[in-house]
Amino acid sequence: MRCTVDLHIHSCLSPCADDDMTPWNIVGMAKLKGLDAVAVCDHNAVRNLPGACKAGREYGVCVLPGMEVTSREDVHLLCYFPTLDAAFTMGSLIEKSQVRIRNKPDLFGRQILVDADDVPLGEEERLLLAASAMSISEIAEAAWDLGGVMVPAHINKGANSLLPVLGLMPADVALPAVEIVQTMPHCVRGKLCIHASDAHRLVDIREAEEACMLELPELSPDAIIAVLRRGKEEA
Ligand SMILES: [Zn+2]
Ligand SMILES: [Zn+2]
Structure with missing residues (x-):
């Protein structure tokens, strides 16, 4: 089945996101926009994920537990996990x-924590934007060992992005998939390229018509992670 996904959305826990980006608001908006799956990826933090997963079950939207990690090289890396436990x-x-x-x-902005019911x-208190x-x-390996996958974020953007920071694709890390910014020139051979909103405001969450499409055997975190781990399939 072809599924519409927005796999890079920040909740109100990220200091740079709007205060009304609560997990339930995000998943409710995703439902309104017709998306099949979303991933909430806060900067170096996972504590607003329980609400996102609960809202996903309530609204019938697949929620993939995620996090946007800042590596010691100052590169943003999306990490996705099959379960809340693995994400935590x-x-x-x-x-x-x-x-x-x-x-x-x-x-820097407020870092609002909410419980599973958006309260x-x-x-x-810890500044979430600080690098790991x-x-x-090491981040790729840790995510993989937890049954997840690491996907470098907005690799063709300016600051905090893989290509501008390193100048090339690292040869010593398996990167089956990368996130690209569609509006910028890019050339990534041999990788599965995904795109997402990187939304910090509710209005910026992708509409289904312009969302990234993934071909999945079923709609589940496991199926999405399997596709990202497999990477680009040879034609
Ligand atoms: Zn980022
Ligand atoms: Zn982001």
Whole structure:
């Protein structure tokens, strides 16, 4: 089946996202826009995922647990997991590897934590934008070992993106899939290229008509991860 997916959306836990990007609002908007699946990927954090998964079950939208990790090279990497448990294991790995800096909400934005029913729990105090001490290859390996997959984010964008930062595709990391910004020139041979909204506002979540399409045997986190792990299939 062909499924419409938006696999890069920030919740209100990311300091740069709008306060009304609560998990239930995101998944409700995805439903309205006709998407089959979404991934909530906060910067170096996973604690708003339970609400997204619960809302997904309620609204009939497949929710893939995710996180946008900042590597020690300062590259943004989308990591996707088959279960909440796996995402939380990776979340604590990343948290431990981060330099601990206190967030300054006036400067960076609020980092709003909510429970599984969208009830605010307070604000995350650690600055989530701080980079991890883990390298790109260490993050790829950790995600893979948890049954997930790492997909470099917006690789052809400016700052915090794989190609501008490294200047080339790293040869020592398996990267079956990459996320590209469609409006920018790109040339990625041999990779499955996905595109997504990187939405920080509800209005920016992709409409089904312009969303990335994946051919899946069934609509589930496992099926999406299997496709991303397999990468580009030879014609
Ligand atoms: Zn990013
Ligand atoms: Zn992002």
